[in-house]
Amino acid sequence: MRVLLVNAVSYYVKQKAAVPLGLLSLATVLKQNGHTVEVFDRAVCSGSAARRISRFKPDMVGISSLGIKSFPDGMKVSKAAKSRGIPVVWGGHIPSLIPDLVLGSGLVDYVAVGDGEPVLTALLDALAGKTSLRGIAGLAWLDNGAVTVNPPAEPRSLAEYPVIDFGFVRPQDYFVRNPPCRRMLHVYSSRGCTGRCAYCYSPAHCSGRWRPRPVGCVIAELKNLKDNFGIDGFYFVDDLFAPGAARVREVCAALAASGLDLLWSCDMRTDLCDEALLREMYAAGCRWIFFGVESGSPERQQSVGKHLDIPAIEEVLRLCRSIGIWTTASFVIGFPGEDERELKQTLAFVDKLSADVKLAALYGPMPGSEMTEQLVASGRLERPAGWRGWRDLAVIDTLGEGFSKVPSRELKVIANYFFLSIFLAKKESAGRRASRVWVKRVAAIGADIARRGGWRNILLLLLSVWEFTQIVWYALMFPGIRKKYGLRFFAKNQA
Template identity: 30%
Template structure:
């Protein structure tokens, strides 16, 4: 028997990092003596039909469920199943989606509480109140609850200023070898451990909802605290590969420099990946990152059209994009570049500019997604105001058609139709595929045996023959458009 069961519902993608939010909650309340178990359903091989047995086996007193927007339907099914087994058990929901739309979730009679935004302190106070049988819900900041049939939303909780006070996330319940992250440029396949080094992104991108949970105020862990977590994970789990999953690791370059020094001076042979903005890096920090084991850096470019980048509030210039890619490659880093189609104001001309810029950048791994208006984003505000939304079926709010063969966009941008967005997506991805292959194998990649063994073989292994053929056909058609 355990006190608290934390559940991360099934998701469409086959490739996912662990739900660190739940791992932080677990570690935080375990400091108070509670026994907590985490179920990340996908990598554990648990389906919705398996959850009943898991609930009966663990016999929890409290159940918490965290999820992203496209997991909403599965989260409700999990919650309903839990309530049907133990009608009096408190069901608590948290995460980005319910922080944006708490009343929507609370309309369901099998949902008792929603925790808003940053959850550690609110969750601990709620657990302690439930444990003592004290219904002082009004006194718990950051909580949404029901009283006499009414939904009551308390004031927001103040942010945790010193992130170093938080315990390291609880990894004990995660099936470490089941997670699929890989570090590009590293031949050895070992588990990659995700690490948050900060909270809050000061960016104001129209398509991004990361501010919903952590706001736009940047708060950081110290370099010493981050390094201690890396050492802890190495000592306990043998970790050597890490993914810093902050929106932007390089906001504070001095802190990055300090972290790199700690890794270098202790002769740690760590390898890691990080996200960065092109306007937060320079030659020196990129070289230092490589020396400290960084092998893959990811830049959000979004569009080759300066007007589109301006429309979405990206705040980066073409020269900054080009310089960052040159500096990163000169430092020895493998560069991943993230683009989208369908952002605010994007046209077919914009899409051609995206393809042209990607060719000029010679990025090792350019990728493309379809811009999607998630709750609590400026894109969603514009889509609702202008009647662009096609559906609010949250289960369909995914950004990558590769994940779902039946994918169809959930919104337009008022210029390109849904059908045109799909056409643009495959057109850009077809161009990107050629860029990746020529960068990796040369202009005559079709005559390079490694192309067939590494690319075609791995794709079939990953997707299966049927899905690989379908994807190949869509990309081939995109290449002729």
């Protein structure tokens, strides 16, 4: 069969579009099973969905929508396919958590819950008359107009999935400039997370299960990307790079033995790091680590299920700086019940951190999260009856509405102050001077969007300019709020 796989665009740019790794894995599996596959990433490709569908003439259209912000574009593509009588299947983290709402749109026939590779392979067999829809684990579908959700599939070992074929896209379209690297790309080494954070979708999506890929597959992909596309660095985009030191050391040893000589980045928990491990990571090429520290309140650390030790966070970030690893510390403000005292406690804690980048986001409800269910049970949140309701709830953003006791305007000023500070600061990155790294990075993103042309990319550029204007407005136009919380531009250690 002919399958068109579409990555829906979010019309939201704060960083360059990431490689649609899930779609590429799915495309690789389908190709190995004899299907003809094309990938249409609307985040980097111009042209209308209707024209692409008419040209390719697919037997099925699959749409990946990783976040709720991309739902409107995904529905537009679905409508174009349905108008031509082509069945539509959706997949991704959020569609997996609200398949009934996706199917209730009237524009989607099927939803793959969990890993898409086995579900879509079986679905194509069913549409070819080889099997029954009812026997496909992890499939949600419409049975005579009624939503039917089959029993979930047991998560497979990632060793069953092949090395990704990057030939379905142009890897150059996704290169990220991060000094000293100019051609960094996204890869993944695992799926899932062992964490039970109350604000996150992950516990509902993967039930606390973390699955590693064989390190050999990861190295094979990196070698292909370096030999054929010239990458000089990469990002591990895993939700959690590793749950323990043994896996970190396994990856580091493989990278060192490969001779690829690439710099890299990952997401880690501070409680998994010690000096010896960080030095091993540095020796293997690690130059950037993203840490989600979330809060400076010990009580909040426990209530949201993060369980990080506050003094230990400070020590790990200090160690990273001394070793030469560039760090980002992200935290969340606007948690339900958060008051001014707690917020000031978190901001004082963040001010002490030696992180190179400090990133704040406003809490927003996520489908399936424990905290969302608590808000619904307490009557503070009415559960959205459709996907548009979820779209209207800003999730982990800088411009949303919080559920805390602190006024939303104050939360927006704080979040956007930290975001704008990233652009204004001059920092050292990986041993080289990186004057306003993020300014250059965003300018490159804007130039890339403008170069692609087309009304959709022009709209994306205009929306991005409007959002950045709002960021500047909140960050600069309320000096009284900044003073209240001790926020000063160009303060020591602020990036």
